[in-house]
Amino acid sequence: MLTARRQRFIQEYALCGNACEAARRAGYSPKTAHKKGYMLLRIPAIRDGIDKALQDLRKSSVADLQEVQEFLTDVLRGKVPGAKTRDRVAAANILQRRYPVEPAGDNNEVAIIDDICGEDITIK
Known part of the structure; x- marks a missing residue:
């Protein structure tokens, strides 16, 4: 079981990435924070706690796909002040690339325009 001070060290280290600073913020003496931070990082339970805290921090700070799609849709619909x-058009283009739309109907014709000879060819 981790003490409250060690749990605070884990949280602070996940935020700043500096053992000495995290030890100071967790309430350890500024005179011994450097040594104490180094010693705390060698404890397996603390390393595991830091790994979990970093993973949780990444999850909360990075937008997932659903959140990005909702934001792009809000931009497209003009809901974002x-x-x-141009932003709305860009959002539409991004969404269209993500969800391509097949043309409706049975029109499978391809038109080839020949600029050199002046003949148009239609392939069905």
């Missing part, structure tokens, strides 16, 4: 027309 300050979104200009």
Whole structure:
């Protein structure tokens, strides 16, 4: 079981990445924070706690796919203040690349335009 001070060290280390600073913020003496931070990092339970805290921090700080899609949809629909027309078009393009739409109907024709000879060829 970790003490409250060690749990605080884990949280602070996950935020700043510096053992000495994390030890100071957790309440250890500034005079011994450097040595104490180094010693705390060698304890397996603390290393595991730091790994879990970093993983949780990454999850909360990085947007998932659903959140990105919702934001792009809000931009597209003009719900985001300050979104200009170019932003709405860019959001539409990004969403379309993610979810391509097949053309409706049975029109499978391809038109080839020949600029050199002036003949148009239609392939069905």
